[in-house]
Amino acid sequence: MSKRRAFTLVELLVVAAILAVLLALLLPALGRSKRAAQRVKCFSNLRQMGLAGQMYWDDYQGHAFRYGGMATNGGRLYWFGWLENGAEGQRAFRPEAGALYPYLLGRGVELCPALDYTLASFKLKATGAAYGYGYNLCLSAPPAAPPVNIYKLKSASETVFLADAAQINTFQPPASPENPMLEEFYYVSTNDTERTAHFRHEQAAGAVFCDGHVSAERPEPGSLDPRLPEHFVGRLRTEVLRLR
Numbered sequence: 001m002s003k004r005r006a007f008t009l010v011e012l013l014v015v016a017a018i019l020a021v022l023l024a025l026l027l028p029a030l031g032r033s034k035r036a037a038q039r040v041k042c043f044s045n046l047r048q049m050g051l052a053g054q055m056y057w058d059d060y061q062g063h064a065f066r067y068g069g070m071a072t073n074g075g076r077l078y079w080f081g082w083l084e085n086g087a088e089g090q091r092a093f094r095p096e097a098g099a100l101y102p103y104l105l106g107r108g109v110e111l112c113p114a115l116d117y118t119l120a121s122f123k124l125k126a127t128g129a130a131y132g133y134g135y136n137l138c139l140s141a142p143p144a145a146p147p148v149n150i151y152k153l154k155s156a157s158e159t160v161f162l163a164d165a166a167q168i169n170t171f172q173p174p175a176s177p178e179n180p181m182l183e184e185f186y187y188v189s190t191n192d193t194e195r196t197a198h199f200r201h202e203q204a205a206g207a208v209f210c211d212g213h214v215s216a217e218r219p220e221p222g223s224l225d226p227r228l229p230e231h232f233v234g235r236l237r238t239e240v241l242r243l244r
Helices: 009-059
Strands: 068-072 075-078 081-084 133-136 160-164 167-169 181-183 205-209 214-217
Touching: 009 133, 009 160, 009 205, 009 214
Parallel strands: none
Antiparallel strands: 068 075, 075 081, 133 160, 160 205, 167 181, 205 214
C-alpha cells in the first residue's frame, strides 16, 4: 500500500500564499459583479416604475401627481404612501396609499438593492425600508395651481420622473451634526441648497425619464455633500429636472 506524503510547512505556506493571491485577484471581480447586478436590478425597478407612471398619467388625462404631505389619520400622505407621525425609525408606513402602488401590484421595485439599510450610518424614516427613489419635484405643481400635464412637456425624453435618492441627516436623532447619517429621501429638485440625489452606482444615479427610458446620471459638478463623502449624495443636473 502506498503511503500518503505529508506536506512540509514550507509547502503549506506556498499553497496558502498562492490561495491568498488568487483571492486578492478574485475579490475585486466579485465586487464589480455584485455592483453590476445591483445596477441592473435598480434600472429594472426604474423601468417598471416608469411604466406605472405612464399608466397613471393615462388614467388621469396626463396629469402628474403632487408630491403631497397632506395631514391625515395621524400621519401624512405623500406620493409614495402614508407615513405616520412620530419618532424617526418608529413610524408606520403604508405603501398602498401611494400613487403608483395600484400599477405596481405590490412591493419590491421601490427599493434599490444598492441602498444599504444595514449600515451603521443609515437612519430609517419608518420601522423598515419604505422607498429608495425620489420624485422630480418640478413635476409637482403647488396646491393652488393646476397639475403639470406630462403630455404637454416639450421634452419628456429629457425630463426626469424618478431617480435614486437619499439625503444626509444631521438634525433628527440619532443623527446630529457630530454624527451625520444617510437616510431615504423622496424627491429630487433644482434647489441648489438641497442635496437629495444619491449617486450610489459607481458615482452615478439611476433615473427614469418621463418617456420611460432609464439612464445613469452624473452629479452636478461641485454638488456632492462633504459630510459623508463616501456615499456620494448630491444634486442632479438642473437641465434634466426643470420642465421644458
